[in-house]
Amino acid sequence: MTAVPPWDAFTATEAEVRAMVADPRWQGLSVPDRAHVLAARILVTPDGDRWLFGAHARWHLHDPADGRWLLAPPPRRLRARRVGHTAAVLPDAVVPHGYDFHAEPGSTQSFIGPDVPEGLTEQVRRLVRASGTKSELDYPLTAFGEIFASDVPSTVAAVWGTVMWCAYAPAFDGNERLITVFGEYLCRPLPGDEWVRWLPAPPLLDLATLVAERLRAGRPRAALRLAAVMADTAQILLLDTRFRPRALALLTMVEPMLRQAEIGEPYDDDAALRQAWLERCPARLCRALLVENDLDEHFSHALYDLVDALSFMPDPREAAAAFLADLSDSKGALPGRLDHRLRMAYEELRRAGLTGTSAGEATEPEGFPVRGGVSVAPAPVLEVAPPDRASAAAVLGAAYATGQAWERLTGAKMPERGLAGQTALVRRIVHERDDQHHTGHT
Structure with missing residues (x-):
């Protein structure tokens, strides 16, 4: 046989x-x-x-x-x-x-390694430039105040928020052209270092806030302009599979507003507009919205992506457990969410005292111990060696998405300079980055 x-x-x-x-x-x-x-x-x-x-x-x-x-x-x-x-x-x-x-399959790759296509970046650049000409008096910054200076109009924030919300995992090369587009509008350097910007993914509520506030202020045309900026940005982002699933979902949520002759009564609060958006999204796009509707399920899918991205390893679950070991789990909530094979691998690391190390609460600010005045990431539990840069980008994306899903689910903060396993993998591929422009860092 x-x-x-x-x-x-x-x-x-x-x-x-x-x-x-x-x-x-x-x-x-x-x-x-x-x-x-x-x-x-x-x-x-x-x-x-x-x-x-x-x-x-x-x-x-x-x-x-x-x-x-x-x-x-x-x-x-x-x-x-x-x-x-x-x-x-x-x-x-x-x-x-x-x-x-x-469901749109999308891509689990981060933006470390394969750059955002130049054509997409140029379209976003033009949109940001046009958005930056608006008055902050007409478009006050009602969300993303931790990112942008107070005199930046919310039209610019709408582009940024759409990019970050739609990204599968918003970790970017430090020189990635797409984020340098926003450089002049930032109120402080972005989190990360010269190699990687580990950026937070905003909740949909932040985007809804920009629009809902203008409605309550009696400025429906400004509200529609902000919704149109989000739709225009999402339309551009469809060109990259790392953005596509959520960009498609966002388009289905905001475009109906643009087709209405009258925008209707102002929403009582930002959450009401967010909920109205979510209810417009068709069921076939449900997985793209798990990040908003079901944080437990969203974490499970991100973890699935991580194990799948590690399929080149002799034991993908052992490798995934090494990335999970970086997460802070002071309440012991993680093992019960793992399949029994992954749980056994994780518990073995826990018994050896190797879990919760790079996001531990006893470390210095940003999650890393300080030695000699220099912030240093702890060594990862297991070195991961992907066969090529695309595989490395998929692991980085899935690992970062898993970390962010865990943060959304439990409140455990991600260190601004990345988790140990992620930063170790970046060091392996940083010399292979395909962005050769060196115009300064955002």
Whole structure:
């Protein structure tokens, strides 16, 4: 009998499930019937792990301890066999609706390594220049005050906020042209160092605040101008897959405002406008909005991306655990959110005292111990050596997205100069950066 290649069972099952969910008849099935079909396609690997390709077009791993099915990319080096189960073992949450299979795949790459395309940057530059000519009296800075000087009009902040909200992981080369566009408007240097700017991802509420405040001030035309700037920026960002999923979602949220003859009554507060935007977004874009609607699920998807980006490593979960070891988890909330294989790898590091090191609360400001007056990042638990720069950028993006998702979920602060595993990986690829311009640092 010919041996089955290690990845074939997973690939074949994924193709089968995708075809079934794409079939119009899928929508006519009840949830129990859908679960029955999926349960017949559960895979088992030689180590006894059970795998299901389900909701969000992603794999789920069964936890034998408590019966949960957790998001987890499957192993690429193990054979698997199909073992049917009863539909009762599947909770409704892992059964695909159908629209969740239509999510824009996007890219997990950070902006360290592959630059933002020059054409995209030039379009944003022109938009920022035009936005900067507006009066701060007509467009007061009601959000992003920690980024921009007080005399900067909110039209500029609207461009910045759209770029950062739409970015999968807003970590940029220190010389990335896209962020240097905003240099003259900043009130202080951006967080990071000369190699990388580790930038915070703003909540959608910050963008809504810019618009809602103008509505309450009786300036509907200014509110529409700000919404139009966001839409124009998102339209430009569609050209880069690292922005595309959220840029598409933002367009669907703000464009209806621009088509209305009358903008309607002012919203009572910023959160009300944000909620109205979220309700306009179609279900097929749901994954792009998890960062706003479900922080637990958003963290799970970011972690899935991280393990998947580390697939070149001999043990991707061991490598992912090394990145998780950098996170601050004083309340012990992290292990319970990990699949059992990843949890075992993380707990091994925890028992060795190697977790919570680079984001620990006992370190100096910015999260790093100070030696001889110089801020130095601690050594990472495990050195990661991607085979090429694109793989390195994917790991950096997924690791930073995971850290930011953890911050949103728990409030644990990310150090301004990056976590240990991330900064170590930057040092490996910094000499390969493809931006050769040296016009100063933002």
